[in-house]
Amino acid sequence: xxxxxxxxxxxxxxxxxxxxxxxxxxxxxxxxxxxxxxxxxxxxxxxxxxxxxxxxxxxxxxxxxxxxxxxxxxxxxxxxxxxxxxxxxxxxxxxxxxxxxxxxxxxxxxxxxxxxxxxxxxxxxxxxxxxxxxxxxxxxxxxxxxxxxxxxxxxxxxxxxxxxxxxxxxxxxxxxxxxxxxxxxxxxxxxxxxxxxxxxxxxxxxxxxxxx
Amino acid sequence: xxxxxxxxxxxxxxxxxxxxxxxxxxxxxxxxxxxxxxxxxxxxxxxxxxxxxxxxxxxxxxxxxxxxxxxxxxxxxxxxxxxxxxxxxxxxxxxxxxxxxxxxxxxxxxxxxxxxxxxxxxxxxxxxxxxxxxxxxxxxxxxxxxxxxxxxxxxxxxxxxxxxxxxxxxxxxxxxxxxxxxxxxxxxxxxxxxxxxxxxxxxxxxxxxxxx
Amino acid sequence: xxxxxxxxxxxxxxxxxxxxxxxxxxxxxxxxxxxxxxxxxxxxxxxxxxxxxxxxxxxxxxxxxxxxxxxxxxxxxxxxxxxxxxxxxxxxxxxxxxxxxxxxxxxxxxxxxxxxxxxxxxxxxxxxxxxxxxxxxxxxxxxxxxxxxxxxxxxxxxxxxxxxxxxxxxxxxxxxxxxxxxxxxxxxxxxxxxxxxxxxxxxxxxxxxxxx
Amino acid sequence: xxxxxxxxxxxxxxxxxxxxxxxxxxxxxxxxxxxxxxxxxxxxxxxxxxxxxxxxxxxxxxxxxxxxxxxxxxxxxxxxxxxxxxxxxxxxxxxxxxxxxxxxxxxxxxxxxxxxxxxxxxxxxxxxxxxxxxxxxxxxxxxxxxxxxxxxxxxxxxxxxxxxxxxxxxxxxxxxxxxxxxxxxxxxxxxxxxxxxxxxxxxxxxxxxxxx
Numbered sequence: 001x002x003x004x005x006x007x008x009x010x011x012x013x014x015x016x017x018x019x020x021x022x023x024x025x026x027x028x029x030x031x032x033x034x035x036x037x038x039x040x041x042x043x044x045x046x047x048x049x050x051x052x053x054x055x056x057x058x059x060x061x062x063x064x065x066x067x068x069x070x071x072x073x074x075x076x077x078x079x080x081x082x083x084x085x086x087x088x089x090x091x092x093x094x095x096x097x098x099x100x101x102x103x104x105x106x107x108x109x110x111x112x113x114x115x116x117x118x119x120x121x122x123x124x125x126x127x128x129x130x131x132x133x134x135x136x137x138x139x140x141x142x143x144x145x146x147x148x149x150x151x152x153x154x155x156x157x158x159x160x161x162x163x164x165x166x167x168x169x170x171x172x173x174x175x176x177x178x179x180x181x182x183x184x185x186x187x188x189x190x191x192x193x194x195x196x197x198x199x200x201x202x203x204x205x206x207x208x209x210x211x212x
Numbered sequence: 213x214x215x216x217x218x219x220x221x222x223x224x225x226x227x228x229x230x231x232x233x234x235x236x237x238x239x240x241x242x243x244x245x246x247x248x249x250x251x252x253x254x255x256x257x258x259x260x261x262x263x264x265x266x267x268x269x270x271x272x273x274x275x276x277x278x279x280x281x282x283x284x285x286x287x288x289x290x291x292x293x294x295x296x297x298x299x300x301x302x303x304x305x306x307x308x309x310x311x312x313x314x315x316x317x318x319x320x321x322x323x324x325x326x327x328x329x330x331x332x333x334x335x336x337x338x339x340x341x342x343x344x345x346x347x348x349x350x351x352x353x354x355x356x357x358x359x360x361x362x363x364x365x366x367x368x369x370x371x372x373x374x375x376x377x378x379x380x381x382x383x384x385x386x387x388x389x390x391x392x393x394x395x396x397x398x399x400x401x402x403x404x405x406x407x408x409x410x411x412x413x414x415x416x417x418x419x420x421x422x423x424x
Numbered sequence: 425x426x427x428x429x430x431x432x433x434x435x436x437x438x439x440x441x442x443x444x445x446x447x448x449x450x451x452x453x454x455x456x457x458x459x460x461x462x463x464x465x466x467x468x469x470x471x472x473x474x475x476x477x478x479x480x481x482x483x484x485x486x487x488x489x490x491x492x493x494x495x496x497x498x499x500x501x502x503x504x505x506x507x508x509x510x511x512x513x514x515x516x517x518x519x520x521x522x523x524x525x526x527x528x529x530x531x532x533x534x535x536x537x538x539x540x541x542x543x544x545x546x547x548x549x550x551x552x553x554x555x556x557x558x559x560x561x562x563x564x565x566x567x568x569x570x571x572x573x574x575x576x577x578x579x580x581x582x583x584x585x586x587x588x589x590x591x592x593x594x595x596x597x598x599x600x601x602x603x604x605x606x607x608x609x610x611x612x613x614x615x616x617x618x619x620x621x622x623x624x625x626x627x628x629x630x631x632x633x634x635x636x
Numbered sequence: 637x638x639x640x641x642x643x644x645x646x647x648x649x650x651x652x653x654x655x656x657x658x659x660x661x662x663x664x665x666x667x668x669x670x671x672x673x674x675x676x677x678x679x680x681x682x683x684x685x686x687x688x689x690x691x692x693x694x695x696x697x698x699x700x701x702x703x704x705x706x707x708x709x710x711x712x713x714x715x716x717x718x719x720x721x722x723x724x725x726x727x728x729x730x731x732x733x734x735x736x737x738x739x740x741x742x743x744x745x746x747x748x749x750x751x752x753x754x755x756x757x758x759x760x761x762x763x764x765x766x767x768x769x770x771x772x773x774x775x776x777x778x779x780x781x782x783x784x785x786x787x788x789x790x791x792x793x794x795x796x797x798x799x800x801x802x803x804x805x806x807x808x809x810x811x812x813x814x815x816x817x818x819x820x821x822x823x824x825x826x827x828x829x830x831x832x833x834x835x836x837x838x839x840x841x842x843x844x845x846x847x848x
Contacts, residue, residue, distance in 0.1 A: 022658075027761075027828040027829070028761060028764035028825045029764060029825055052821065055651075101760070103832065106761075106836050107840050107843055111843060123386050124313070124358055124384070124386060125313055125318075128240035134360045135358055135360070148770045172760070174759050185264065188264075189264075193240040195239070196236070196239045196313070199236075199315050200315050200318050202839070203315060203316075203319055203414070204319050204322070207414065227479075231478055235448070334598055335599075336454075336570055336596070340454060347570055347572070347599065348572075401453055401476075404451040404453075405451070405452040407451070408448070408525070411448075412530050412531060415527060416531050419531055419630055439691075443690055447660070547742065548666075548782055548810060548811035548812065549663075549664060549666060549737055549742075609688065612688075613665055614664075616664035616665075617663070617664040619663070620663045623660075624739050624742050624743060627739060627743055627838070630842050631743055631747060631842055
């Protein structure tokens with residue numbers, strides 16, 4: 001792949017990452033983002049591990065192959081690359097996967113853990129999710145127990161994604177959100193829709209206004 | 213209309229949109245803004261559908277006529293253009309209509325739905341609304357049930373606007389705010405006044421300080 | 425006064441105003457700021473009325489004399505110029521007065537209205553106030569009932585400032601904060617200290633942690 | 637030390653300080669940051685006292701020696717330089733110390749004062765702390781009573797740091813956070829991790845979701 005093509009992906013992912021940083025969703029070098037460059041052979045542009053998302057630039061990205069071997073760039077892929085790949089394999093039309101760590105998402109993933117999912121319905125903003133055409137939509141964000149055993153988490157993600165084709169994201173408990181989209185723009189939009197709705201739900205819990 | 217005139221409107225609307233994005237009021241490509249360019253024949257500058265409000269630029273705007281036909285620019289008008297036009301027809305002195313999706317507005321529109329309106333009174337910031345000269349003013353923001361049947365919503369908006377000439381905005385439940393102004397600057401000011409007061413009211417509900 | 429000197433004051437006040445706008449303390453063209461240029465004859469640089477604080481520039485400021493007559497610049501001084509002048513007359517060492525409208529200040533001014541003041545003590549940040557050398561300091565922010573009768577408010581401000589020489593600010597109920605400083609930098613610092621502490625106190629009311 | 641080396645440290649510390657200012661963690665000229673330049677002889681780059689952290693630039697930093705004598709730059713080291721040095725002496729591998737004053741940290745330091753520490757466990761973000769490899773980690777942030785007697789506070793810090801080698805930060809009650817790292821980047825990351833987790837914990841107290 002030419003360097004200039006990788007640079008375009010890196011530039012679009014950087015712009016999204018910097019905006020997420022400003023909103024407090026990828027503090028402390030957390031979070032990650034990837035974009036499919038070519039499907040055959042599989043080439044992916046992904047944030048290198050440990051980068052400050054508030055200062056992302058072209059040199060903070062790697063080109064990797066299907067085995068996560070680094071073909072271009074300095075650094076190593078984040079440990080979570082494995083989880084990104086799982087989503088990618090289960091959903092062949094996905095062109096980008098993004099991962100954020102927000103305050104409200106973290107809180108909701110704990111609050112709703114026993115019920116298995118964050119359930120969101122009745123909000124116009126749900127229409128920002130690909131394929132959703134009405135606010136009368138029940139979005140389900142499955143919550144998976146967090147673990148450092150990435151193979152275990154990966155199997156869980158695979159199971160959950162296969163089970164419910166309509167979902168747009170998965171939450172690792174007290175860890176963070178995974179979402180995806182056909183393009184970088186769509187994945188970024190999905191992050192913003194989810195994080196907005198998490199904040200609405202979290203604050204509503206405090207106001208006690210979930211009385212519809 | 214000359215392209216350069218359209219560019220001026222697009223530039224002013226972009227500046228407002230980017231500020232709203234930074235405050236979290238138009239995330240996930242939500243929200244929209246329009247400005248009247250000429251009344252006869254009717255020419256309007258409006259955000260194209262699905263644009264990222266954090267990156268608005270001149271090419272993200274369209275010039276449309278009274279039937280929402282695109283005269284200039286790439287893309288299509290948002291589905292809500294229909295609702296903007298309703299407000300515009302009911303209030304002939306309106307030069308700009310803006311629409312935001314904020315966390316606090318969403319919560320209040322649900323919390324106060326049964327009482328029919330968000331009622332705000334006694335705050336100095338109310339004087340930021342056109343024609344209001346004292347904090348001893350009772351502002352009423354009618355709440356309309358959200359629906360994907362835009363003709364139905366449009367009729368409701370028309371009824372509400374005709375019924376109460378003194379209002380400065382309307383809330384679609386769990387959807388977003390519509391406000392307007394003689395100019396882009398006035399519409400932007402009205403958005404900021406409303407969103408500020410929604411946040412004050414929402415947080416006051418939690419503190420329990422509405423005890424005047 | 426030379427235009428270039430005025431420009432320097434306008435530039436410093438603009439920089440502060442834009443930062444306050446970003447924090448949400450001067451939305452909807454609210455808020456104002458002034459700086460003393462010369463004491464004899466009295467010349468003051470002040471924000472013109474109705475300016476968007478997120479876009480402040482040199483042309484948004486006026487030079488006025490002791491009677492608030494505009495000597496330089498386009499626009500009129502804000503109605504609150506009168507209140508700024510009252511503070512200025514009562515405290516001859518004041519070089520700058522600033523006025524913000526924040527969410528938390530608005531809420532606290534209502535919550536503590538019956539007790540007559542927002543009382544803050546025991547926080548290290550209090551040392552940001554001029555002359556305060558320990559966190560074991562009790563800061564009192566008198567709350568004055570809001571009114572559109574500026575002469576009445578002015579007399580109240582005068583009384584309150586004369587009564588308690590140690591205060592660094594005054595709150596108009598459900599309206600906003602007035603603070604001051606020897607220089608623009610000091611007045612800006614006082615605004616930030618107050619607004620930080622208002623947020624700490626407002627959120628503490630919700631957490632219920634005022635249990636020292 | 638050459639001026640250009642100092643400028644590099646000052647530039648990296650400035651970039652961190654400006655980001656913290658934007659998040660509201662160093663308002664009102666509060667907060668401070670330092671970086672080790674050379675260990676032998678001891679040369680440290682540190683923020684001069686009373687600087688606005690939103691406008692930090694190269695000239696806002698000093699080079700000081702082991703006795704806090706200023707070798708280069710205009711201004712004096714902040715009073716808290718003494719406390720920074722204590723941490724530095726106790727932890728010889730520390731290359732940078734940072735100090736922030738946040739709303740949530742202030743509230744938690746008061747709320748948990750009687751239990752002696754802010755205790756955080758079970759969050760993925762804990763892995764942002766140096767040496768932590770799993771979310772199943774219990775981080776303890778000792779809370780020390782605030783005092784203007786810096787010798788007394790210094791002894792307390794020394795005692796606490798010596799007692800528990802695994803900690804990454806200390807909180808002065810109702811004052812602020814001290815953290816450190818091998819490099820400026822690591823200290824900045826630790827600040828962001830702590831402040832994120834403080835916000836999660838503070839908001840969780842309100843939602844009542846600490847029910848794991």
